[in-house]
Amino acid sequence: MNPILTARGVYTTYDSVDVLTGVDIDVLPGKITCILGVNGAGKSTLIRSILRLTPPRVGAITFNGINLDRLKTHEIVRLGIGCIPEGRRIFGRMTVVENLHVGAYAERSSAKIRARLERVFQIFPRLKEREKQIAGTLSGGEQAMVSIGRGLMTDPQMLIIDEPSLGLSPLFVQENFNVIRDIAKTGVTVLLVEQNVNQTLAIADYGYVLLQGHVIVEGSADELGSNPDVQRAYFGGVK
Ligand SMILES: Nc1ncnc2c1ncn2[C@@H]1O[C@H](COP(=O)(O)OP(=O)(O)OP(=O)(O)O)[C@@H](O)[C@H]1O
Ligand SMILES: [Mg+2]
Numbered sequence: 001m002n003p004i005l006t007a008r009g010v011y012t013t014y015d016s017v018d019v020l021t022g023v024d025i026d027v028l029p030g031k032i033t034c035i036l037g038v039n040g041a042g043k044s045t046l047i048r049s050i051l052r053l054t055p056p057r058v059g060a061i062t063f064n065g066i067n068l069d070r071l072k073t074h075e076i077v078r079l080g081i082g083c084i085p086e087g088r089r090i091f092g093r094m095t096v097v098e099n100l101h102v103g104a105y106a107e108r109s110s111a112k113i114r115a116r117l118e119r120v121f122q123i124f125p126r127l128k129e130r131e132k133q134i135a136g137t138l139s140g141g142e143q144a145m146v147s148i149g150r151g152l153m154t155d156p157q158m159l160i161i162d163e164p165s166l167g168l169s170p171l172f173v174q175e176n177f178n179v180i181r182d183i184a185k186t187g188v189t190v191l192l193v194e195q196n197v198n199q200t201l202a203i204a205d206y207g208y209v210l211l212q213g214h215v216i217v218e219g220s221a222d223e224l225g226s227n228p229d230v231q232r233a234y235f236g237g238v239k
Contacts, residue, residue: 004029010059021213032190037210082156088147092136103153120149141172158189
């Protein structure tokens with residue numbers, strides 16, 4: 001199976017300090033690939049590099065065989081990469097349904113937008129019930145649903161999700177993981193950044209562990225789950 005996304009030798013710099021130091025990853029179509037790692041490991045930077053919000057200094061990233069290095073972020077999104085950013089960034093003063101429509105801004109066909117909205121409401125019936133509610137007044141778990149729903153409104157081939165469970169209660173965290181697994185079952189490729197190692201490995205197919213800007217371990221979710229280096233990466237000690 002050919003990867004849908006590849007990153008090769010990616011170095012990304014902030015203020016002339018390399019935060020990513022030669023990252024290689026492959027994301028297979030239809031699978032859930034996870035990026036694990038402690039705070040500051042470079043996970044969000046890798047996502048920013050893929051979307052060219054912070055373009056890499058060197059290295060190549062391809063999506064469906066297309067080199068992304070000359071593209072702007074909105075052009076990359078148009079190729080079929082949806083993103084749910086860290087911190088959710090919902091529009092607090094807009095209603096649920098208005099937030100969802102933002103995700104489909106590039107789509108002209110109102111029939112397509114309606115169909116996507118229906119799909120989001122099928123996944124999150126709670127959002128249908130609350131479609132007119134001002135998003136800022138939703139619970140944290142409901143805001144997470146809006147953020148994932150908005151990501152799906154672009155009808156992406158691949159969805160990048162950065163720490164969806166951050167700040168959620170354990171019940172919502174599990175619900176979120178279930179939703180991500182369900183989305184992947186519909187054929188959407190998922191690149192998932194997370195700190196909840198065990199819950200992530202329970203739904204992922206393959207994963208990479210980042211430490212200080214490079215991949216220290218990779219493998220199938222089963223392999224990573226039983227790899228002592230993975231546990232140690234979280235409790236310190238692996239260099
Ligand atoms: N805009 C920026 N300017 C300078 N340094 C930055 C910037 N963004 C991130 N960094 C630094 O780059 C490193 C990697 O940050 P990054 O946000 O990618 O980590 P992360 O793995 O996503 O961490 P977390 O789990 O806390 O979200 C950190 O040391 C961080 O301080
Ligand atoms: Mg991050």
